[in-house]
Amino acid sequence: MWKWITKYASPMHFYLLANRLTPWFGWSAAVLFAVGLYGAFFYAPADYQQGESFRIIYIHVPSAWMSMFVYMVMAGAGAAGLIWKTKVSDAVARSCAPLGASFTFLALATGSLWGKPMWGTWWVWDARLTSELILLFLYLGYIALQSAIDDRRTAARAGAILALVGVVNIPIIHYSVIWWNTLHQGPTISKLDSPSIHIDMLIPLLVMAIAFNLYFAAMVLIRARMEIVEQEKNSKWVQELIVDKVSV
Amino acid sequence: MEQLENFFHMGGYGFYVWLSYGITLIVLLLNYVMPRTREKKLVDRLNQISKMKGQGENES
Numbered sequence: 609m610w611k612w613i614t615k616y617a618s619p620m621h622f623y624l625l626a627n628r629l630t631p632w633f634g635w636s637a638a639v640l641f642a643v644g645l646y647g648a649f650f651y652a653p654a655d656y657q658q659g660e661s662f663r664i665i666y667i668h669v670p671s672a673w674m675s676m677f678v679y680m681v682m683a684g685a686g687a688a689g690l691i692w693k694t695k696v697s698d699a700v701a702r703s704c705a706p707l708g709a710s711f712t713f714l715a716l717a718t719g720s721l722w723g724k725p726m727w728g729t730w731w732v733w734d735a736r737l738t739s740e741l742i743l744l745f746l747y748l749g750y751i752a753l754q755s756a757i758d759d760r761r762t763a764a765r766a767g768a769i770l771a772l773v774g775v776v777n778i779p780i781i782h783y784s785v786i787w788w789n790t791l792h793q794g795p796t797i798s799k800l801d802s803p804s805i806h807i808d809m810l811i812p813l814l815v816m817a818i819a820f821n822l823y824f825a826a827m828v829l830i831r832a833r834m835e836i837v838e839q840e841k842n843s844k845w846v847q848e849l850i851v852d853k854v855s856v
Numbered sequence: 857m858e859q860l861e862n863f864f865h866m867g868g869y870g871f872y873v874w875l876s877y878g879i880t881l882i883v884l885l886l887n888y889v890m891p892r893t894r895e896k897k898l899v900d901r902l903n904q905i906s907k908m909k910g911q912g913e914n915e916s
Contacts, residue, residue: 707887
């Protein structure tokens with residue numbers, strides 16, 4: 609196991625692995641998106657209270673889950689970079705930020721488009737919405753920090769510290785609907801013993817959630833391998849693999 | 857035909873539902889296209905640099 613880890617912590621092996629894995633993640637994401645969307649529009653019945661508008665759930669909830677999951681990956685990779693000083697983990701952390709920001713933006717935008725017809729307002733300063741907005745600012749702050757610092761090592765370290773401090777926001781987002789009972793509804797799905805959602809509505813949601821995860825895996829690898837090539841552009845293996853196209 | 861119209865109508869919520877899905881589609885596509893373009897540019901640049909280096913070596 610340890611040998612395996614040290615092997616893929618080497619930029620070249622990670623690059624090769626990422627190259628090989630990306631199409632698998634990408635295509636399985638595409639297939640599951642198709643299945644999930646079919647389920648979302650044709651299999652799941654309309655909600656008895658919210659009618660057809662509830663179908664926004666199939667992108668809103670996976671985006672919101674991903675916004676938090678990606679943040680944990682980013683902070684975890686950042687921490688690994690701080691501890692073991694591995695270039696690969698820095699590249700992964702950097703690659704997470706724009707994806708996480710995108711998911712957070714989607715969670716907020718689709719939530720807003722759902723809130724307007726259901727709550728009668730685009731936005732309220734509800735605890736869930738506010739903490740999710742803070743998450744977006746954390747991502748944007750991380751991205752700004754990365755582009756403000758020229759030295760990659762320093763940028764990665766500063767980013768990792770920012771990301772780790774921001775982790776405190778994640779449980780706040782998660783429990784916000786329980787701690788402060790305002791407008792956003794409470795949890796329906798994470799109560800694993802008895803989710804308060806009908807199974808026909810739940811299955812497409814889970815399929816979409818897996819599709820979002822696979823999409824993220826593919827996209828983060830595409831970004832990370834590019835970051836690595838950029839970092840290592842003067843090394844021999846980049847020259848051989850990418851410029852001379854020698855197969856290894 | 858009517859079925860199709862009903863589908864797009866989404867029980868009166870068509871605007872909100874389709875705008876949500878539209879935004880999501882655009883954001884997910886951009887997140888694929890942008891790094892791919894950057895990657896291509898990077899590889900092109902590396903190729904160019906290597907060519908220039910190669911010429912320099914041949915001349916000297």
